Amino acid sequence: MSSPTRNKRKDLIGFVTSRSGDKSIKVTVPFKTPHPRYQKVINRKTVVHVHDEKNETHVGDKVEIMETRPLSRLKRWRVIRVIERAVVAGAAITEADVAETVPTKTTQHNEAPSA
Numbered sequence: 832m833s834s835p836t837r838n839k840r841k842d843l844i845g846f847v848t849s850r851s852g853d854k855s856i857k858v859t860v861p862f863k864t865p866h867p868r869y870q871k872v873i874n875r876k877t878v879v880h881v882h883d884e885k886n887e888t889h890v891g892d893k894v895e896i897m898e899t900r901p902l903s904r905l906k907r908w909r910v911i912r913v914i915e916r917a918v919v920a921g922a923a924i925t926e927a928d929v930a931e932t933v934p935t936k937t938t939q940h941n942e943a944p945s946a
Contacts, residue, residue, distance in 0.1 A: 841898040844914065847888045848878070855906065856883050858896055880905040891917025 845860035860877045881894075882902050888894055893915040896908045 842895060842911065843879075843908075844893065844895050845877075845879070847890055847892045847894060847917075850888075850890060851880075854883050854886060855903075856881050856888055856910075858894060858908070879908050882906050882909040884909070888913055889917055891919070 843858075843860045845858040847856050848859045849857040851857055858879050858881045860879065862875055862877070863872050864875055865871065866873055879896070880903075881896050882899070888910060892913050894913050895911045897911050898907060899909045901907055902909070
């Protein structure tokens with residue numbers, strides 16, 4: 832038998848929106864998706880509870896997170912690295928700020944040909 836290999840784990844990029852306790856943060860992962868009928872691009876978000884072992888993140892930081900085993904009742908993710916520090920520590924981040932930095936998740940573009 833060969834040595835067991837670790838399964839590929841999901842990883843996401845999001846913004847720290849809350850520091851809820853020691854070694855715990857909330858990360859908002861924004862994405863854009865088309866409306867099922869009208870195809871207009873809609874901003875959506877997912878909020879996940881994340882384990883921050885070193886307490887190195889602050890509100891507004893852009894972080895990369897990875898799926899992991901259950902660490903508590905809600906925490907199923909952990910911080911891999913801080914991609915970008917917040918400009919002002921403790922500054923509130925709005926949904927509009929997040930939406931500007933998110934690439935479109937769709938590959939289908941229904942644009943009318945220009946005449």
